[in-house]
Amino acid sequence: MSSQAIQNANDGWTEQRIQAGITHCFVNLGSDHPSIIEAMVKGHKEKKDQFPRIITCPNEMVALSMADGYARLTGKPQCVIVHVDVGTQGLGAAVHNASCGRAPVLIFAGLSPYTCDGEYRGSRTEYIHWIQDVPDQKQIVGQYCRYSGEIKCGKNVKQMVGRALQFATSAPAGPVYLVGAREVMEEDIEPYELEQAHWGRLGNVALPEDAVQEIAEALVGAKEPLLITGYSGRDHNSVGSLVRLVDTVKGLRVLETGGSDMCFPADHRASLGLRYGIHERISTADLIIVTDCDVPWVPTLCKPSPGTRIFHLDSDPLKQQMPVFYIPAEARYKVSTSTAFHQLHAYISSSPSLSRTLSDPIYQSRWEALAQEHSSRLSTIRSLAEPSATDSTFNVSYLTSRLRHLLPPTTIFAVEAVTLTAFVADQLLPSLPGTFLNCGGGGLGWSGGAALGIKLAAGPHRFVCQIVGDGTFLFSVPGSVYWISQRYRLPVLTVVLNNQGWNAPRRSLLLVHPHGEASTASTADLNLSFAPSPDYAGIAKAAAGGNLWAGTAGTTQELETKLREAIESVKNGVGAVLDAHLDGPQGKYGGGKSVTVG
Secondary structure (H helix, E strand, O other), rough: OOOOOOHHHHHHHHHHHHHHHEEEEEEEOOOOOHHHHHHHHHHHHOOOOOEEEEEEEOOOOHHHHHHHHHHHOOOOOOOEOOOOHHHHHHHHHHHHHHOOOOOOEEEEEEEEOOOOOOOOOOOOOOOOHHHOOOOOHHHHEEEEEEEOEEEEOOOHHHHHHHHHHHHOOOOOOOOOOOOEEEHHHHOOOOOOOHHHHHHOOOOOOOOHHHHHHHHHHHHHHHHOOEEEEOOOOOOHHHHHHHHHHHHHHOOOOOEEEEOEEEOOOOOOOOOEEOOOOOOOOHHHHEEEEEOOOOOOOOOOOOOOOOEEEEEEOOOOOOOOOOOOOOOOOOEEEEEOOOHHHHHHHHHHOHHHHHHHHHHHHHHHHHHHHHHHHHHHHHHHHHHHHOOOOOOOOOHHHHHHHHHHHOOOOOOOEEEEEEHHHHHHHHOOOOOOOEEEEOOOOOOOHHHHHHHHHHHOOOOOOOHHHHHHHEEHHHHHHHHHHHHHHHHOOOOEEEEEEEEOOHHHHHHHHHHOOOOHHHHHHHOOOOOOOOOOOHHHHHHHHHHHHOOEEEEEEEEEHHHHHHHHHHHHHHOOOOOOOEEEEEEOOOOOOOHHHHHHOO
């Protein structure tokens, strides 16, 4: 495109997206996008092989969730285009999820034209242009974004895009939001180029040398060290760096909390698995290193013992978008945790005194104790997946264990199981970087679009499985999700955990009023029941125009048969949705262990 005259600012905006490496645009177009639509047609004609692929999304939340999933897997920002204030509002909880989940996404929305009498190309031409003219559109999502700005002049449109992408991709990564009125995006400008090397993200930050020494010595000297992490695994290289550190400091345990990414192999003897802010080792550890984690523990449920030494290493240690956050860390550092893991390992390995200390037989004893603990933990996990001894029903542990057994070992899981997440993670035992992705935020409905974005990024030969609660499935806007899946040939396996209700509100209730009036009330009385259950698989099949495998299972026999059919369907290029009725053919509202497990 740069070899021909740029007719308007939107051509420059489009060219900058291409040069910045954006490969996909997830769009929900409206009356503010005439120049964008012109540029799309022009771009496909002139630069078909370079022009970003356009994915039409009938719902804005699904559009952003797709871009979110794509960016989380690849680390590469993608673009979402929505329509003025109402399309921005339609992004809904997906903006919260992208922010909390640190997904680099460029969001663009038009503004209603600011001229009424034809003063410029792009002036108001429709009734709705008056209705959608709001005082400050950026405020709708600004508090969730790393940057929000308005393109006020076509002549610096590329610089505005470049600046926004710097914020989106620099740690902590996240969504950015740009707006531009029709008149501005229609402005004629002269062609120009930016030196892309001048618009890259910030480089990784390392620990200061004195901090490396202090933390390394404290780590080796601790009797029961613990490392808690939440999303360090987003950098796939950090997983190997952390494994090398743990293998060197024998006795160091790793707890994952938050579950945004697989951060440490679950099959490693030092793994404590995934829990949400609660684990007995938090209160017994004498040293805790918190790395890239938003909620290492919930103090009202579990907290470190007095005197525990705590160090906080994070891309955002102050949690600048949280009004209230603090942990009793004696030191905190804004760093790349992958770099920090490498620094600590290198220092310990090259230190004669620390190497001598680590050669003491007590460290080998701790190493062997970890193996015994891990073996015992895996035995407990296997026992939870045993089929019912009294009937043919199945629970979430049995279901997830069968998924792990039947699916390819490189399957990527998009998990949104809410209160059942810990059970799912236990059974899946993720061990490969980038194979377990969880929302990380609190906006239910992420996994529908995210699974499609992950599939788009992973390619046709990589299996993607979405595990989602029944209430969360409805939040995901399945009518849009499964139309997109069929339209763009993105087959994924969706497993709906059907327990006929919302478990999370009951858990919240019991944590505050464990013996209150509502503690023994039925799900119907609590207004948490989904009985009679919707036909979740049928909803998806209808949205896909009938071209989707749909089934239900309520017994172990049905589950085995239906799972194999669904998996084979996805392998053959046709998406599948399995409605899995937990604890009985009709599904049964949960509670129980999921109320007490973090």
